[in-house]
Amino acid sequence: MSNKNTLAYAQQLDNEDPLKAFRNRFHIPKLKGKDVIYFTGNSLGLQPKSTKTYINEELDDWATLGVEGHFHSQKRPWFHYHKFSKEALAKIVGALPSEVVSMNSLTSNLHLMMVSFYRPTKTRHKILIESGAFPSDQYAVESQIKFHKLPYNEALVEISPRKGEHTLRTEDIISKIEEHKDSLALVMLSGVQYYSGQFFDIQKITEAGHQAGAFVGFDLAHAAGNVPLELHKHEVDFAAWCSYKYLNSGPGGVSGIFVHEKHGNNPDIPRFAGWWGHNEEERFKMEKGFKPMEGADGWQLSNVNVLSSAAHLAALEIYNEAGMEALREKSLKLTGYLESLLKELQDEGFLQMITPTEPNARGCQLSLLVTHNGKAIFEHLTQSGVVADWREPNVIRVAPVPLYNTFEDVFNFYDILKKVIF
Ligand SMILES: *Cc1c(COP(=O)(O)O)cnc(C)c1O
Numbered sequence: 337m338s339n340k341n342t343l344a345y346a347q348q349l350d351n352e353d354p355l356k357a358f359r360n361r362f363h364i365p366k367l368k369g370k371d372v373i374y375f376t377g378n379s380l381g382l383q384p385k386s387t388k389t390y391i392n393e394e395l396d397d398w399a400t401l402g403v404e405g406h407f408h409s410q411k412r413p414w415f416h417y418h419k420f421s422k423e424a425l426a427k428i429v430g431a432l433p434s435e436v437v438s439m440n441s442l443t444s445n446l447h448l449m450m451v452s453f454y455r456p457t458k459t460r461h462k463i464l465i466e467s468g469a470f471p472s473d474q475y476a477v478e479s480q481i482k483f484h485k486l487p488y489n490e491a492l493v494e495i496s497p498r499k500g501e502h503t504l505r506t507e508d509i510i511s512k513i514e515e516h517k518d519s520l521a522l523v524m525l526s527g528v529q530y531y532s533g534q535f536f537d538i539q540k541i542t543e544a545g546h547q548a549g550a551f552v553g554f555d556l557a558h559a560a561g562n563v564p565l566e567l568h569k570h571e572v573d574f575a576a577w578c579s580y581k582y583l584n585s586g587p588g589g590v591s592g593i594f595v596h597e598k599h600g601n602n603p604d605i606p607r608f609a610g611w612w613g614h615n616e617e618e619r620f621k622m623e624k625g626f627k628p629m630e631g632a633d634g635w636q637l638s639n640v641n642v643l644s645s646a647a648h649l650a651a652l653e654i655y656n657e658a659g660m661e662a663l664r665e666k667s668l669k670l671t672g673y674l675e676s677l678l679k680e681l682q683d684e685g686f687l688q689m690i691t692p693t694e695p696n697a698r699g700c701q702l703s704l705l706v707t708h709n710g711k712a713i714f715e716h717l718t719q720s721g722v723v724a725d726w727r728e729p730n731v732i733r734v735a736p737v738p739l740y741n742t743f744e745d746v747f748n749f750y751d752i753l754k755k756v757i758f
Contacts, residue, residue, distance in 0.1 A: 340676060346747035349673065355666050359740045361385055361654055362584075367721040373745045373752075375724045377737035378530075378558060378701050381584030381651070390650040394642050412649075417640040418612075418633070421592075424652035428583075428660060429556065429575065430566035431594050434631035438579065438648060439612075439640075442557060442591040443472045445576040446524075448635055449593065450480045452607045453522055453551040453574055460521040460549070461486055464512060466504060467494035470530050473555055477524065493520070502690035502705070503534040503697075510544040517548035524552075527559025527575070531727060533691035533701035533735075535563050539570040546571065557581060560592070561655060562699035564664050567594050574599070582737065584651040590644045593632055600631040610637030658739060666738035667700045673743055674702060674736055677750040686757045690731070701735040703727075716756045722749055 339345055350356055362382040364371045374382060397409040406415045422433040429436060439445065454463060461484070463477055481491045495512045497504055513523060523545040528535045538554060545552035553574040559565060561582030567575055575594040579585035599605055607628070611619060613636040615627040628634030655663075672695065681687050688705040692698050706713055710730040717724055717732070725733040736746055 340673075341680070341747075341750075343744065343747055343751075346673075346743040349669070349743035353666060353743070355658055355662060355738060356742070358654065358658055359742065362740045364740065365723070370721060373722045373749050374741065375722065375734040375736060375745075375749065377584075377740070378562075378581055378733065378735035379725055380580055380587060381582055381737070382740055383586065384584055384650050384654055386653065387586065387647045387650040390646040391643055394646045412646075414640060414642050417642055417645050418636065420649055421645065421652055424656045425592055428561055428565070428652075428655060429577075429592075429594055430564070430570075431568045432597060432631075434633070435568060435597055435600055436592060436594050437632040437636060438590045438592040438645060439636050439638075440591050441588065442555070442576055442578040443476055445591045445593050446473060446476045446555065447480070448608055448637075449553055449574045449576055449595075450476070450522070450524075452595075452599070452605050452635070453553055454480055454484075454524075455606065456484050456486060456491070456521050460519055461491050462493050462516055462519045462521055463491060464493045464495065464516065464520060464523045464525075464545075464550075466525055466529065467496040468531060469526065470555070470557065473524075473526070502703075503529070503532050503692055504536070506537045506540055509536070509541055513541075513544045513548050513550070517550075520545070520548050520550040522551050522553065525554060527554045527556040527565065527577075528562060528699045528701070530558050531703060531731065531733075533558075533698050533703050533733070535559065535692075535696070535698050537697075538565070538567075538572060542570050542572050558701070559699065561660075561663075562667070562701075564660060568596065571598075572596060579648050579651070583648070583655070584739070585648040586644065588644070590641055590648050593635060595632045595635060597631070600634065603628050603634070607635055608637070612636035612638050612640070654739065663738045667736075668695050670736045670738055670741060670743065670746060671695075671698070671700045671702060674734070674746045674750070677746065678702070678704070678753075681750075681754065681757060699735075700737055701733055704732045704734065706730050706732055713753070713756050717749075717752060720752045720756075722752060 397405040421438045425436045426433040542552045551573045556577035560577035578591050579589040609626045613634045691702045714726045
């Protein structure tokens with residue numbers, strides 16, 4: 337046993353952590369009066385203490401101004417509300433502010449993106465996804481294929497890990513793309529795989545997809561706010577994400593999209609339209625003939641869900657202060673620490689970490705395949721104040737989040753787990 341396996345060591349790491357003050361900006365749920373070890377920020381991020389203020393400001397404006405709040409609210413006129421998140425989102429996903437907009441929810445946005453970027457022709461009609469993609473993505477893709485009256489089994493191309501492996505090799509993704517290069521319309525993968533925690537090589541996959549003549553888009557539900565992204569530079573065609581996981585914007589919170597500039601400024605790209613995507617100078621003229629706004633804004637349908645977006649702004653403000661680079665730096669240390677502690681249990685044969693060991697190929701989440709009594713161990717963890725996540729048949733997902741989790745959380749989790757197992 338090295339001195340890393342002590343509470344004192346973990347506390348020392350917390351003392352040295354330049355981001356440690358951010359934990360106090362969040363409400364931490366409690367069990368029997370004690371802060372839980374909250375490792376499910378990958379599922380629902382915690383509530384910033386400032387969220388209530390942001391939402392209350394909108395409620396007050398609504399109460400005192402009524403409809404006038406659209407233009408005359410004190411802080412954030414509702415008419416322009418979708419613009420207030422742009423700068424922060426652009427930094428988080430590596431985009432120009434005009435390439436991103438927050439709107440709708442994630443699955444709706446995936447559909448809207450596929451309307452524009454999955455336009456099958458006689459020869460090019462296939463979609464490549466990862467097998468075991470998040471169910472909502474699978475259903476969205478299935479229904480898009482069927483909507484175009486194409487044979488589902490033939491139009492859907494799935495890529496699986498090799499036998500005995502849990503994650504995808506980039507070279508295998510690329511050869512799958514090449515194998516279908518004459519018939520591939522769209523490659524749509526996640527940025528970070530929700531089950532395995534694998535962070536895909538967005539740049540290489542995008543290049544391969546483009547070389548094959550396909551569009552390439554990413555579902556960033558588990559990537560946005562978790563890993564460094566360079567969507568603009570890597571020429572990704574589109575992306576969508578939700579804000580309630582790592583982005584801490586509340587259950588069902590507003591989603592976001594990225595549309596690369598090269599498409600965003602092309603008014604002829606087919607899309608499903610609504611008045612909020614129409615040229616804002618003329619929006620209230622209520623005239624015939626849709627003229628899209630430039631950039632991602634041109635994909636908006638409806639006027640902004642202000643209450644949900646207020647929560648989003650409160651959370652983004654904190655991201656902006658902390659900065660993605662510093663967050664990633666801490667995240668690498670925090671997850672690296674967790675990994676180094678769990679190695680002991682892995683070496684003893686009690687669990688297997690199926691998330692890639694290469695830090696550049698993962699975010700903060702580690703997925704633990706528990707060999708024996710997985711469910712019982714998970715239940716014991718829950719009773720001991722660990723909030724983690726169980727995925728059938730035998731995987732526990734834990735995500736130490738750099739904004740509010742501590743090295744002490746990581747140590748305590750390991751300590752509890754070790755005691756259950758031994
Ligand atoms: C969380 C998640 C979703 C959820 O979709 P909603 O439309 O927000 O309910 C979809 N896809 C992936 C990959 C996810 O991780």
